[in-house]
Amino acid sequence: MTGPGGALGLERDRERRWIAGVIGTLSLLATLALGLALSLSAAGAQWRADFEGILTVEIPAEDDAAAQAAKVAAALAVLRADPAIERAEALGRARAQALLAPWLGQTPLDALPLPALIDARARKGAKVDLPALQARLDAAVAGARADDHARWLAGFLALARAAGIVAFVVTAAVAIAAAGAVGFATRAGLAMHREAVDLLHLVGAADSYIAGQFARAALRLALAGSALGALAGAVVLAVAHAVATASGALAFPLPALDLAGWAAIGLVPAGATAVAAASAYATVLRALARIV
Amino acid sequence: MVIFERVGLRYGLGPEVLRDVSFALPPGSLHFLTGASGAGKSSLLSLLYLARRPSRGTVQLFGRDVAGLARADFPALRRQIGVVFQDFRLLDHLSVLDNVALPLRVQGIDDAQVREHAAELLVWVGLGDHLDAFPPTLSGGQKQRVAIARAVIGRPRLLIADEPTGNVDDRIAVRLMRLFEELNRLGTTIVIATHNLQLVRESRHPELRLEAGTLARAVKGAA
Numbered sequence A: 001m002t003g004p005g006g007a008l009g010l011e012r013d014r015e016r017r018w019i020a021g022v023i024g025t026l027s028l029l030a031t032l033a034l035g036l037a038l039s040l041s042a043a044g045a046q047w048r049a050d051f052e053g054i055l056t057v058e059i060p061a062e063d064d065a066a067a068q069a070a071k072v073a074a075a076l077a078v079l080r081a082d083p084a085i086e087r088a089e090a091l092g093r094a095r096a097q098a099l100l101a102p103w104l105g106q107t108p109l110d111a112l113p114l115p116a117l118i119d120a121r122a123r124k125g126a127k128v129d130l131p132a133l134q135a136r137l138d139a140a141v142a143g144a145r146a147d148d149h150a151r152w153l154a155g156f157l158a159l160a161r162a163a164g165i166v167a168f169v170v171t172a173a174v175a176i177a178a179a180g181a182v183g184f185a186t187r188a189g190l191a192m193h194r195e196a197v198d199l200l201h202l203v204g205a206a207d208s209y210i211a212g213q214f215a216r217a218a219l220r221l222a223l224a225g226s227a228l229g230a231l232a233g234a235v236v237l238a239v240a241h242a243v244a245t246a247s248g249a250l251a252f253p254l255p256a257l258d259l260a261g262w263a264a265i266g267l268v269p270a271g272a273t274a275v276a277a278a279s280a281y282a283t284v285l286r287a288l289a290r291i292v
Numbered sequence B: 001m002v003i004f005e006r007v008g009l010r011y012g013l014g015p016e017v018l019r020d021v022s023f024a025l026p027p028g029s030l031h032f033l034t035g036a037s038g039a040g041k042s043s044l045l046s047l048l049y050l051a052r053r054p055s056r057g058t059v060q061l062f063g064r065d066v067a068g069l070a071r072a073d074f075p076a077l078r079r080q081i082g083v084v085f086q087d088f089r090l091l092d093h094l095s096v097l098d099n100v101a102l103p104l105r106v107q108g109i110d111d112a113q114v115r116e117h118a119a120e121l122l123v124w125v126g127l128g129d130h131l132d133a134f135p136p137t138l139s140g141g142q143k144q145r146v147a148i149a150r151a152v153i154g155r156p157r158l159l160i161a162d163e164p165t166g167n168v169d170d171r172i173a174v175r176l177m178r179l180f181e182e183l184n185r186l187g188t189t190i191v192i193a194t195h196n197l198q199l200v201r202e203s204r205h206p207e208l209r210l211e212a213g214t215l216a217r218a219v220k221g222a223a
């Protein structure tokens, strides 16, 4: 028994099932783009929090260890005199070696002169005036360089933002392609059911009723396709994240998607379904306005 | 209710299949429309149920000139018109009950109420035990009665029937005719196109006769 929803019997048509596959594939693409952008943006936020208030001062490498130690002491004095700085510690040679290891490998570094590093922390809520600090360091220690990692972080954040823009463009392109495919399929369906559509008109159906029939059929196909596509995309993202972090090949921590991230990915099928239904509805209204 | 004034109709670039057709159907009347095959009966009726607009002349329906109607005006007017098509035009993928319910469903009218009403009508036309059948499994006469039930379910002000007794035996034809007269007594204006001249002769209702696209002078006192 057919309910009030199926006057045209569209749910029986096999001719338009391919639309579920197209929408599924497009949803997979959107999910991957969105997942990548969300991970990078989460990583950016985490790094920004990690580097918040961290300041590193580098004293250049020198053959004369005693002279370098004196410079470190002078730099520490400058740093500790800054009211915005809570504490400042010189990192030992072992720690500096450990930090450089990823770049220099495990070669014995004892013979090499290394730059000395000072790790300083800003007071909570206080802002260190980096140019002023650098000027004071210049006056006290030749060659000392203060760095709050802002430039490096800004570079990464710009990358995350770019990924966000790419994801947005991919999602928009995917939505347009989905709307186009559904529009094409809907026009074919309208031609196929032309007689039944005429009959519906003759028994008093408004164009909106007929458009609703096609929108409902498109919605059903798009929901099935996009749910599968987004699910496949989510699996790919989870596996890719697990592989990337397990191999230890990443030089930085890549946080897994959080709840909000997964929720955003859940919006992909919802959006795809809405786009498909709206496209079918608008296509039918436009086509019917041209006939009779 | 309906006024035709010097109406002409042609299909595409073809010849006029209706020429200078003028008549009026007063509210509450019942008319037969007769004429040889190809005389233009179905064409004339299609103007009445708003499937086409006349090529020339004016058609007035419920006091409105059809030429002045906007697309959005059609559904409301068509809901006041019930049509039994010569070729039935049942939807094969819908059950008999759903076919009959269609005119109400497209208006978004409540399901349980519609089902009940459709079932009653089907009992009335003698198809009470075919509610769940599908049209392809029905005989011509059965399809015709489904089409009639569908035409009347919306309680139309104007009922248009194209050969409604063409596929049934005389006994059912008489019964269907009584059904139409009953509806007419309740106030429905009715036009019945038919080849069945005996049906027309036995009835006290007026006849409009089409001859090759023109209306012959009214017989039996038609307006």
Ligand SMILES: Nc1ncnc2c1ncn2[C@@H]1O[C@H](COP(=O)(O)OP(=O)(O)OP(=O)(O)O)[C@@H](O)[C@H]1O
Pocket (backbone or CB within 6 Å): B011, B014, B017, B035, B036, B037, B038, B039, B040, B041, B042, B043, B044, B086
């Ligand atoms: N859709 C159409 N396109 C072109 N010509 C048509 C169309 N429908 C009908 N005609 C022509 O119009 C003329 C009248 O046809 P119509 O169907 O109105 O006759 P009728 O009186 O209903 O005949 P019948 O008694 O056989 O049903 C015929 O010459 C027919 O060929």
Ligand SMILES: [Mg+2]
Pocket (backbone or CB within 6 Å): B041, B042, B043, B086, B162
């Ligand atoms: Mg005919």
